[in-house]
Amino acid sequence: xxxxxxxxxxxxxxxxxxxxxxxxxxxxxxxxxxxxxxxxxxxxxxxxxxxxxxxxxxxxxxxxxxxxxxxxxxxxxxxxxxxxxxxxxxxxxxxxxxxxxxxxxxxxxxxxxxxxxxxxxxxxxxxxxxxxxxxxxxxxxxxxxxxxxxxxxxxxxxxxxxxxxxxxxxxxxxxxxxxxxxxxxxxxxxxxxxxxxxxxxxxxxxxxxxxxxxxxxxxxxxxxxxxxxxxxxxxxxxxxxxxxxxxxxxxxxxxxxxxxxxxxxxxxxxxxxxxxxxxxx
Amino acid sequence: xxxxxxxxxxxxxxxxxxxxxxxxxxxxxxxxxxxxxxxxxxxxxxxxxxxxxxxxxxxxxxxxxxxxxxxxxxxxxxxxxxxxxxxxxxxxxxxxxxxxxxxxxxxxxxxxxxxxxxxxxxxxxxxxxxxxxxxxxxxxxxxxxxxxxxxxxxxxxxxxxxxxxxxxxxxxxxxxxxxxxxxxxxxxxxxxxxxxxxxxxxxxxxxxxxxxxxxxxxxxxxxxxxxxxxxxxxxxxxxxxxxxxxxxxxxxxxxxxxxxxxxxxxxxxxxxxxxxxxxxxxxxxxxxxxxxxxxxxxxxxxxxxx
Numbered sequence: 123x124x125x126x127x128x129x130x131x132x133x134x135x136x137x138x139x140x141x142x143x144x145x146x147x148x149x150x151x152x153x154x155x156x157x158x159x160x161x162x163x164x165x166x167x168x169x170x171x172x173x174x175x176x177x178x179x180x181x182x183x184x185x186x187x188x189x190x191x192x193x194x195x196x197x198x199x200x201x202x203x204x205x206x207x208x209x210x211x212x213x214x215x216x217x218x219x220x221x222x223x224x225x226x227x228x229x230x231x232x233x234x235x236x237x238x239x240x241x242x243x244x245x246x247x248x249x250x251x252x253x254x255x256x257x258x259x260x261x262x263x264x265x266x267x268x269x270x271x272x273x274x275x276x277x278x279x280x281x282x283x284x285x286x287x288x289x290x291x292x293x294x295x296x297x298x299x300x301x302x303x304x305x306x307x308x309x310x311x312x313x314x315x316x317x318x319x320x321x322x323x324x325x326x327x328x329x330x331x332x333x334x335x336x337x338x339x340x341x342x343x344x345x346x347x348x349x350x351x352x353x354x355x356x357x358x359x360x361x362x363x364x365x366x367x368x369x370x371x372x373x374x375x376x377x378x379x380x381x382x383x384x385x386x387x388x389x390x391x392x393x394x395x396x397x398x399x400x401x402x403x
Numbered sequence: 404x405x406x407x408x409x410x411x412x413x414x415x416x417x418x419x420x421x422x423x424x425x426x427x428x429x430x431x432x433x434x435x436x437x438x439x440x441x442x443x444x445x446x447x448x449x450x451x452x453x454x455x456x457x458x459x460x461x462x463x464x465x466x467x468x469x470x471x472x473x474x475x476x477x478x479x480x481x482x483x484x485x486x487x488x489x490x491x492x493x494x495x496x497x498x499x500x501x502x503x504x505x506x507x508x509x510x511x512x513x514x515x516x517x518x519x520x521x522x523x524x525x526x527x528x529x530x531x532x533x534x535x536x537x538x539x540x541x542x543x544x545x546x547x548x549x550x551x552x553x554x555x556x557x558x559x560x561x562x563x564x565x566x567x568x569x570x571x572x573x574x575x576x577x578x579x580x581x582x583x584x585x586x587x588x589x590x591x592x593x594x595x596x597x598x599x600x601x602x603x604x605x606x607x608x609x610x611x612x613x614x615x616x617x618x619x620x621x622x623x624x625x626x627x628x629x630x631x632x633x634x635x636x637x638x639x640x641x642x643x644x645x646x647x648x649x650x651x652x653x654x655x656x657x658x659x660x661x662x663x664x665x666x667x668x669x670x671x672x673x674x675x676x677x678x679x680x681x682x683x684x685x686x687x688x689x690x691x692x693x694x695x696x697x698x699x700x701x702x703x704x705x706x707x708x709x
Contacts, residue, residue, distance in 0.1 A: 205596060207521055234599030244590035246609060256608065257598035304594070311598050 150177040153315055153345045154199060154236075159213035161194050161203065161374075169194050170373040172213075174364050176315075181337060181346045183356040183382065186366030187397065191374025192349045195366070196317050199347065200236040201229035217315075234261055236315040237308035242324055243300035245292035245307070250275075250284050253292040253303055257311040270310065278306035279336050298329025305336065309344075316340070318348040322355065334359045353398060357386045365394045460686075464679025472680055476646045477662065481673035486681055488645040489662035490688070492561060493630055495649055496658055497692070499565025500572060500629050501622060507569070508576030509618060515577075516584040517606055536574035543571040544638025552639060559640030561649045561656035567639050568632065572625035579621025583614040616704035623696040630689055633660040659685045 154176040161169040169191035176182045184192040194203065201222065203209040215222040222232055245253050254271045263270060271288070275281040280302040284295070292303050301321055308316055318337075322330040330352075337346055337359055350356050356363055363385040365378045378391045389395045475485025511532075519525045547567025557563040587610050595605040636658050643665045645657040659681065666678040 200597065202593065202597065205593070230599050230601055233597055238593075238597035240590060240593060240597070242590060244588075244594045246591065246594065247613065257600075260598070260600050260604050260608075307594075307598065 150180075152176060153178045153218060154347070155214075155216040156195070156199075157214040157216070159195065159198060159211070159215065161191065161198060162210040162212075163206070164208040167371070167373050170369065170375050172366075172374075172376045174376060174379045176345060176347055177362060178345050179341060179343070180361040181341055181348060181359055182362040182364060183360035184347065184349045184364045184366065185351075185353065185356045185397075186374075186377075187368065188351075189372070189374070190366040190368050192364075192366045193319050194374065196319055196347060196349050198223075199315070200233045200238055200317055201227075202233075202238065204229050234311055235313055236317060237311055237313035238317045239301070239304050239308050239319070239321050241320040243297055243304055245295070245300050245303050247291065247293055249289050250292050250295070250303060251288040254306050254310045257307055261311050263310075274306040274310045275303075277309050277340065278302045279332065279339070280306055296329070298325050298332060301325060301329070301333060302336065305333075305340075309340075313344070315345045315347065318346065320349050320351060323351060330355070353386075357382060365389075365391075365397065367393050367397065460679045460682050462679075463676045464681075464683050467676045467680035468683055469680075472677070473684060477644055477657075481671060481677050484666075484674075484677060486657075486659065486662040486684075488648055489657045489659045489681075490684070491648045492564075492641070492645070492656040492661075493659040493685075493688070495561055495656070496565045496568055496636070497626050497630050499562065500569035501626050503566060503569035504573045504576045504625060505622060508573050509580050511573075511577045512580035512584055512618075513606060513611075516581050517602060517610065532574050532577050536578060540571055540632050541634045541638060543567055544635030546570065547635060547639045558653060559642070559655055560653040562652040564636050564639050564641060564656055564658070567635050568629045571632065571635055572629050575625050575628070576621055579624070580614070580618045583617025583621070584610060586617065587613045612703075616700045619696060619700040619703065623693055623700070626696070627689055627693060630685070630692070631660055633658075633664050636661055637664075659688070 152175040156172055156174055159169065159172040160167070172191075172195055184196060186192050197203045198211050199215060199222070203211055211223060213223070217232070217235065221227065246256065248256070251271055254274050255267050258267065258270055272281060272285075275284060280299060283299060284290075284303075292300065295303060301324075305316075305321075322333045325333065334355065337348065340346060341361075348356075348360065360382045363380065363382040364376060365385060366374055367377045369375050378385065378389055378394045380390075385394060386398055389398065471483060472485045473490065474487055475483060476487055477489075478484040515525065515529065519528075544567060547563060547570065551557045551563040551566050552559060555563075557566075591609050591613060592605055595609050600608070640655075641657050641661040642655050643657065643661065645655060647654075649656045663678050663681045663685065666674045666681065669675070
């Protein structure tokens, strides 16, 4: 497994178009590849035959109407669906070419590589410092913890706001700050991929904007997959868009995937166009 | 607005119908007031009964309350009889049963909530634990007599009494701990698992600290029960006359409620007063133990809220 070093190196941020000109999609390294993914909850076939690739150090957004299984798909990528007793996942998810869904793969190892930020900010009822440090500590971080916590909080654009109150409770922060704390917490385990499940849906517009700017910053060092209900957010923030919908049996299906610009300006599928222009349903 | 007006014309469902309404607000308020009165009455009855109970103990017992009741050993003579051995016996039994039921009970609760597969064996186990909570305490006494006193050869000792009492309160400890563990938000577990925590790391660092105030509430209630129970101790073999403090786990023992039971059964008037005074001491010990546990819980939950 390629272990990425997410050091303090700040690569100069290239403009989006610039970045794409240099690396066409074809030549990119794919970090995560989903092949024929099917998810069942008990008797209910929730997600049917999903295939897409996630390019390295890019933001990929998963969009689609409620109940189309985009969060379910996201949660397969770090084996969080293992925690749902009735869930059954079939197909293949490759992470740098290695099968994640194989029974012999330890989900603990997967989640340490593929971090996650949830819809509702859920900091631990501990201090800001411990919120960030805990994940590193349990995963055997042996470096200087104070520096590590500071670096993660800086990366999550939260350091300036909390540097004087690291011992204060993470629960005492505002919703937007809590979510950035959760992002810092996810960064602290040094993952390659970060999954975000509607990270801004519980936040006000200003906090949302901050999160989006932050994701743009993180893109240089991390591969990001974000589920969002917000079309503008997907258009603003992501490089690649995956559009899900429901078929006539209420199963989540993948309709179309491609560069965000194309999906939002010139989609191939009629259903994508209807959804994006608000004519869905 | 114009859009709404058009919609009203188009769909008759949305128009106001001409049905007459009878709000009868004052009648509804009266009904509400009557129910409030009934609930107040129920509360008042509970308080009055409790007050009467307390008075019936304080009235005969107050003048008999003295230091020598606490410091002295039982005596044939009511004037200088105390129940020091009973106090110590009760303290050791409560501590012993609390330690036993805390580790076994919380361990069981963690297993059932976090580890056990959700199948019919687990459900069967669960049902039986709930049933055990309803078994009469004398039955636990018999179990203790056979299992601890005879099979494990502990004799009629204080450890047999403590373990029997521990078994008695175990189902309640298990059930209340399960409730507390179940009420830990899912988001907290997901956050921990999402960082690559193992199940034990998640339980140890997040689930247990969050559940601890609830677990301790169950422990407080159980310990209050353990300190007042008499029947199982009599069955297991609490002696009626013990003139020494328990000094080892195998000492013979008596306990406060057993001593009270013995005194109240005596024909002499004086011993009845003595029993009433002893009940007051029992209540004081019980309330101070509860206060201590509540303080501890408060401290833990403050720490956890941060």
